[in-house]
Amino acid sequence: MxxxxxxxxxxxxxxxxxxxxxxxxxxxxxxxxxxxxxxxxxxxxxxxxxxxxVAPGLIDVHVHLREPGFSYKETIKTGTMAAARGGFTTICAMPNVRPEPDTAEKMAALQVKIAQDAVVKVKQYAPLTMGLHSDTLTNQTDLLAAGAFAFTNDGVGVQTAGTMYLAMKEAAANQTVVVAHTEDDSLLFGGVMHEGIRNKELGLPGILSATEASQIARDVLLSEATGAHYHVCHVSTKESVRVIREAKCAGINVTAEVTPHHLLLTENDIPADSSIYKMNPPLRGKEDRQALIDGLVDGTIDLIATDHAPHSKAEKTGGMLGSPFGIVGSETAFSLLYTHLVGPGLATLAQLIDWMTYKPAKVFGLEGGTIEVGxxxxxxxxxxxxxxxxxxxxxxxxxxxxxxxxxxxxxxxxxxxxxxxxxxxxxxxx
Structure with missing residues (x-):
């Protein structure tokens, strides 16, 4: 052909x-x-x-396909169809499904399903620990042999420093990447949106910026101690940007991503107690948004990823307190950023393409990211x-x-x- x-x-x-x-x-x-x-x-x-x-096919290193276990939210077929509509040709699927692909057998079974149903290329993450919430490490060697792409407990932060340290030691030995949802549960206090101005106006419990940044600070030191490549998911606060910038200046092998919604919206854009604005991490303040843009432009933040997180309409009817975190992003990411980031001159089109193609390919050692003969x-x-x-x-x-x-x-x-x-x-x- x-x-x-x-x-x-x-x-x-x-x-x-x-x-x-x-x-x-x-x-x-x-x-x-x-x-x-x-x-x-x-x-x-x-x-x-x-x-x-024409651009290189977009690469999204942070997507939730929900299958197996939650196919009423999304399936491998529909999630990859959405990615194709957004211009993505490679996506990386998070492991917070049921059952979690935390053994070689489960990973192999999931790879079969992906091969059958996926419309675009799918790289599958494996959990760092058994069942995501435990402190028992998965067998990284076996999971890599079964097709795992990298390792993460996305959706929950690894709460125990010792567990993260041991996981990073294994990852360094296996030359793979530890990808982290950074969230200290002891600092959550039941929060559902950013601890700032709007949560007080709406009478809703807030999520401290330190919830995210403090765990990044812990983890970059563990990365330095182990030599592991540590990648931070969906950075949202100015404090997090500062910690990552200082870690990079110190020569620590840390990379980071930011989402379109954190680049474009702040807590001030939340009009009411609406679950459609409930995401984790939450929309932050104006200074945080500016720090994210600045960090992306100066290279502190390496790339853009969507954190495509589908939920059913019924699940999102409970307001901020009663609905799950997450928004979808696969089908809208490029157009939103081209219009509202490139359009006003906050970034160039070449930069946007780079952040969504070449940079994710480089950071994770993936094919693609350029257009060349052969x-x-x-x-x-x-x-x-x-x-x-x-x-x-x-x-x-x-x-x-x-x-x-x-x-x-x-x-x-x-x-x-x-x-x-x-x-x-x-x-x-x-």
Whole structure:
């Protein structure tokens, strides 16, 4: 199968748009140029990109697919369909499912299900400890052999320093990554949103910034002691950014991610006691948001990840106190950030693409992140000019729990290819 893609644009090294065509044969990019007519005699399919930007397929290192155990929220099929609609060609799935993939046998069974149902490439995390909530370490060697991508107890912080230390020692020996949801349970005090201004106005218990930052401070020292690569999930506070920056200056092997919602919203955007704004970590203050943007631009924070966390409509009817944490993000991440981060000049398009492609590939040693001849044809195409509203009824995810419904954006996905196969085009999954 040979595909000739015409009438696309690409950013050059000067961050200027140039017209581009691509020739894709089987799984790989065969040629890139402004006019590939001379090479296209044996083309099986011609696709007109209609002036869309072509970028490397986006990579999301933080997604919740919910299957097995919670398929009423999301499935591997629907979650990867949503990712394809968002321009993602590789996603990394968190292990807080039931049963947790904490043994080689469970991991192998989950890998079979992924191979059967996934529309995009899925890398599966394994837990650091048995059942996520225990202090009994999993067998990292066996889990890696069964297909584990990296290790995390995402959804809960590892509460015991000794457990994290031993897990990091194992990870360093296995040359794998410890990925951390940083949250000190002893500092939660029943909080459901940021401890700041809005929680007091709404009469709701707050979550201290120290809940996150204090555990990062602990863990970077453990990373230094063990030599493990330590990656911080969904950074949300200025204190966390400061700790990570100081750790990097000290030569500690720490990397970090930030979500679109923490880059775009603050506690002041929460209009009422609404569960649609309930996420963990919570939306923070204006100074925190600015620190996240500054940290991303100066390299303290390495990349952007969605923390796509689907829930059913019924689960999100209990307000802040009675609903689970989490919002979806796979289908809206790029367009929101292009519109509200690149649009106002807070970042360049080249930076945004870098944070969502090259950087996650580099940090985690994944394929992709660039467009070059001979590489796998994992590609995403975006309409940078046509404004569109984010509509719940157009979601391919089973869930629509996001505060961005109704927002107008540019940069929506027009087509996604995985290994040279069109998996999403013009609002439909093939």
């Amino acid at each position: 040979t595909i000739w893609i015409k009438n696309a644009i690409m950013l050059n090294q000067k961050e200027e748009y140039r017209p581009i065509e691509l020739l894709i044969k089987q799984e790989t990019i065969q040629a890139i140029g402004e006019d590939l007519t001379a090479l296209s005699s044996a083309t099986d399919e011609i696709i007109d990109a209609h002036g869309a930007l 590489q796998k044809a994992d590609l995403a195409f975006f309409d940078l000019t046509t404004p569109k509203k984010i509509l719940a009824e157009e979601f391919l995810s089973l869930a629509t729990n996001t505060p961005f419904i109704g927002w107008e954006v540019k940069g929506t996905t027009t087509m996604t290819l995985v290994d040279g196969i069109v998996v999403y085009k013009e609002g439909s999954i093939r």
